[in-house]
Amino acid sequence: MIETLSYEYPASDSVQHRAHVGVVASGNCEILLEPAKDGCASIVVRTSVSGFGATWQAVLGRFFTRNPVAVQIEINDFGATPAVVSLRLEQALENAR
Amino acid sequence: MSLLLTESFAERGARERARALLDPQSFRELLDPFQRIASPYLAAQGVVAQADDGTVVARGTIGGVRACVVATDGRFLGGSIGEIGGAKIAGALELARRDAERGTPTRLVLALDTGGIRLQEANLAILAVSEICDGIVALRELMPVVALIAGRVGVYGGLSLSTALCSQIIVSEGARVGLNGPDVVETESGLDEMDSSDRPLIWRVTGGRFRFEQGFATELVPDDVAAIRAAVERAFEEPRELGPLLPQSFPDPRLERDVFLRAMEIEP
Secondary structure (H helix, E strand, O other): OOEEEEEEEOOOOOOOEEEEEEOOOOOEEEEEEEOOOOOEEEEEEEEEOOOOOHHHHHHHHHHHHHHHEEEEEEEEEEOOEEEEHHHHHHHHHHHHH | OHHHHHOOOOOOOOOHHHHHHHHOOOOEEOHHHOOOOOOOOOOHHOOOOOOOOOOEEEEEOOOOOEEEEEEEEOHHHHHHHHHHHHHHHHHHHHHHHHHHHHOOEEEEEEEEEOOOOHHHHHHHHHHHHHHHHHHHHHHHOOOOOEEEEEEOEOOOOOHHHHHHHHHEEEOOOEEEEOOOOOOHHHHOOOOOOOOOOOHHHHHHHEHHHHHHHHOOOOOOOOOOOHHHHHHHHHHOOOOOOOOOOOOOOOOOOOHHHHHHHOOOOOOO
């Protein structure tokens, strides 16, 4: 069944635009990124592969340590590997800047 | 045409395909992913939904004329059409018809890449296909309705019926058009009827080139953005007549192969 995970990270930077990247297809994920105002990054992950909360936390933790941006992110995941998720996050951020 | 000089259309996602068909800088998406009009039925069945339901509707211009491109994404659940995606397509057709009746025509392109209706929301999807067929029949009385089948999936199932109703049908060599997909045919009628792993057979029987030679399509294009853009513009400016379907029926796939070979000027 689908697992929904939520994460929050402190943020000091901001982005200008919203960005949409990726696709809900095998081994891939869709990311909707929108600027947020309150110095906090909040992420909601919906994934068809349950039981990987710790992995998500590690991938997202590393991304927001390097890029402390105030954004609201939704991820619709269809079994993307950590590497694919990291690339999609970088791509979304690049498009949003 | 050299592979290095072409810009693949099939390798793009639905949104990038719509962007490629519309004049540069004219792309404006309706009901974009941030509107979050995703399928409400998938989560309950353990399937993650996509924010645009796999169907992109974009306004813009084609050849400087008002246009609307509908593109389905073959990567999300096989490009299947659910209630939301179906309503987006039917809505675009309805608005195009109203525009044409008001004397301000909107060129509508259906860039389809779909396995057909989405089984998880089957009844609603079937209803949507009938609405889409209605919309095409009404619009084609007023102006050309262009179907572009140039993706990796092609068009199968319910949407192949809609495609057949379009007045201009552009196919690429890599695309396929058929009612039942190869897997379905193999499952229902057995391996003797069709081996769904036999890719040459599948393209011989449902491939774009064969469909064109058969008289099902008005134009055959290579997988190249510039060539496809030109073909779409031509479809509106100099619409072609569909040839007679030859032959009328294909009781035996081997016969289809022979017809194909003759069309290719090869003796079976």
